[in-house]
Every structure is written in C-alpha cells, then in structure tokens.
Amino acid sequence: MDFRELIRLMSDGAFHSGEQLGEVLGVSRTAIWKQLRKLEALGIQVEGIRGQGYRLAQPIELLDGARIVSHLTAPARQGLSRLFVEMSLDSTNSFILRRFSQKAGHGEVCLAEMQVSGRGRRGRQWVASLGQGLCVSLGWRFDTSASHLEGLSLAIGVEVAQMLESMSVPVRLKWPNDLLVMRDDGVLCKLGGVLVELRGDVNGPCEVVAGLGLNVNETPTLEELPQPVTSIATHAGTVSRNEIAANLISRLLAMFERFEREGFAPWRDEWNRYHAYRDMDVDIVQGVQQWQGRALNVDGNGNLEVMRDGRLQKLSGGEISIRKYS
DSSP: OOOOOOHHHHTTTTTHHHHHHHHHTTHHHHHHHHHHHHHHTOEEEEEEEEEEEESSSSSOOOOOOHHHHHHHHHHHHHHEEEEEEEEEOHHHHHHHHHHTTTTOTTTEEEEEEEEEEEEOOOEEEEEOTTTTEEEEEEEEEEEEEEEEETTTHHHHHHHHHHHHHTTTOOOETTTTTTEEETTTTOOOOEEEEEEEEEEEESSOOOOOOOOEEEEEESSOOETTTTSSSSOOHHHOOOOOHHHHHHHHHOOOOOOOOHHHOSSSHHHHHHHHHHBBTTTTEEEETTTTTEEEEEEEEEEETTTEEEEEEEEEEEEESSSSEEOOOO
C-alpha cells in the first residue's frame, strides 16, 4: 500500500476509523495500523481517539505532478522535458545527475517529498522531512563554456527571491547562494539555499544541475547551521507547495534560456537589491584563513566585491563563506 493515499485520505481534518480506511484502500485494519506507525516514524503526528479513529494533527499537501503541470506557464510546459515526483530520494541533484549519465536530463525536473542525503554547500547535509519543505532540481545542458556560467547560482537566487517577495516574504540573499529572512530583531534566519553542480568540458558543452532546498512549512535539519532558520509559512501563512513548485519551475526554465544568451548581467542589479550584507563589515572564511572586510556589490560575473584594508578584492565562489562581523 502506498501511504501517500493514506495521507490524502487523512488530510481532510476529519477522524477516520481503521476499518473505514481499510475499506477504501482495500487492505486490513492491521495493515492500516502498520502504515500509521510508519507515518509517525517519519515525523508525521497522528492523532487517535478511541471510538472516533485517526487523523493527521496537521494536514499535509503532497506533491502532485499533474497539479504542478497545470500551474506551469505555457512556455514552461513546452520547455519541460520530464517531471519526476518521488516519495524519497538520496538527493534530487543526484537523481538528475544520474539522468545525465543515462543520456537524458536536459529540461528535466525532479522533486522529492523526502530527501535523506541532500547536499548543502561545503559538504553539509540537507535533510527534508515528508511534506514540509521543497526539494527540487532542474537539469540543463548548456552549449557554452563553464566560464560563461559564472553567477548562475546568484541568478537562480534572484528568481526565487522575486517569487518570495511577491508572497510578502521579506527575503534577502547571502552570497553566493543562501536565501535569508531578517527578523524584526535584525537576526537573519535561513530560508533556503541553492546548490549548482556542473560537469563537462571547459569549453563546453556543460551539464548543469540546479538544486534548491526551500523551507515551506517547517524548517528541515541542516547540520552545523550557524544561524537560526525560518519558513515561508511563518511569514506568508498557509501556502501550496504545488503552486510554489510550479512557479519556481516556470521561472527557472525561462531563466536558463536567457542566461545562456546573456549571462549573469541582467540579474546583477536585482541581486544587489536583495544583498543581505551590502555595505556591512563581514568575516570571510576561506579554507583555514579568516579575515575581515566590508561587503560591497557583486559584479557582472557574480563576484563579490569586498573592501579590505583600503583595497578592493573580488571573491569568486568556491569554498568561501561570509558572515556578519561580530
């Protein structure tokens, strides 16, 4: 029995007896009870009252491929090669990378309800619980060289930030690929992040997987996270993960086509508008070295300009991390 059907039945807020659930799903009451235990093991709270039955403590909107496609823009429907909606994966990025190994992948999108070995930047692990976040990866084959793709993760961040801003989420961007929200007390909380993985020849073509982890209803676990976290629902109220997914896919498919023609420059000013640390003193960690500087703007290639001891330096990604100077 696929417990997605069980979740859908129980997400209406009403109590359902084990017998009723079993009749609808064509299984025994014992099988229902076992599936309920599995749901609890996945972190889904199930309420049970003797004589009334069971219900989910909080409704869960599962991802639905048909519903997502129905909300795509017309150009996105044409540009989307294939949409995968999986219950559980190691990571959506790894899934699309494997598709590229099978001579597919271009224009394909993968979403997962649960991600057990998702990767964040600098080797951190991003683990999303069932039905709470949004884990999505998009594959694209660029005919251009890898150097032309500088700033791609920043452009993705801009597209996501614009979507979130339209939902009244006070989003900020942290170089090079974090999405943040500033609380009323000035503390920056992590909302999500972008991970771009690239492989191919230096002079092209290049296969790119753009992964996005976004906290929708609940904050997933990110190991060794040096800051608090937040979610879209915290700031925008109840939201539809399927509609968010469709909006993201539509935006990113259009963005990838434009980025191949024009590079990062069209997104530069918008990125600087969302810049979380603009004109602030920051700590910069590069390998075992740490130094201080003042964060300025990003340039047309997505490099972060930093003033250090009266001299302008440019940071170009890699294993570099910045945080507000304390």
